[in-house]
Amino acid sequence: MNIASINIPESATAAQYPPIPEPNMLTEFFWEGIANHQLLILRCGSCGTYIHYPRPICPTCLSMDDLAPAQVSGRGTIYSHTTTVQPFHPYYVDKVPYNLIVVALEEDENIRITSNLIDFPNDDIRIGMPVEVTFQEVAPGLTLPLFKLA
Numbered sequence: 001m002n003i004a005s006i007n008i009p010e011s012a013t014a015a016q017y018p019p020i021p022e023p024n025m026l027t028e029f030f031w032e033g034i035a036n037h038q039l040l041i042l043r044c045g046s047c048g049t050y051i052h053y054p055r056p057i058c059p060t061c062l063s064m065d066d067l068a069p070a071q072v073s074g075r076g077t078i079y080s081h082t083t084t085v086q087p088f089h090p091y092y093v094d095k096v097p098y099n100l101i102v103v104a105l106e107e108d109e110n111i112r113i114t115s116n117l118i119d120f121p122n123d124d125i126r127i128g129m130p131v132e133v134t135f136q137e138v139a140p141g142l143t144l145p146l147f148k149l150a
């Protein structure tokens with residue numbers, strides 16, 4: 001499914017693109033936000049709970065009709081990390097070793113986003129480091145939320 005925020009050329013090959021997000025009715029707002037360089041997290045208007053990944057029902061108060069995307073700061077801390085040495089997809093063959101980080105967001109540390117830390121040595125990554133989101137077009141038409149040290 002292609003939506004306005006993710007338009008990949010027909011000629012794209014697996015080596016040129018990482019696995020491509022497939023937005024659906026629940027997640028389309030998130031990817032449109034990324035395309036506009038905004039980090040949007042679903043939030044319950046009834047009780048204030050941030051909900052990620054997006055779900056149709058608030059897990060705290062069970063509201064179904066008061067959920068809407070809310071822009072967050074993009075700041076957080078590294079909750080966990082690892083370094084990947086084995087490419088599992090053609091896109092990553094020339095990118096290993098690369099890091100994976102799990103970021104706990106400033107607004108709610110229970111909201112966690114898996115991403116990559118850029119411009120920093122993999123071996124020096126530590127849990128608790130402050131980071132902030134940055135948006136990068138990793139391949140034509142595909143922007144991803146990555147993180148850098150704050």
Ligand SMILES: [Zn+2]
Binds near residue numbers: 059062
């Ligand atoms: Zn709620």
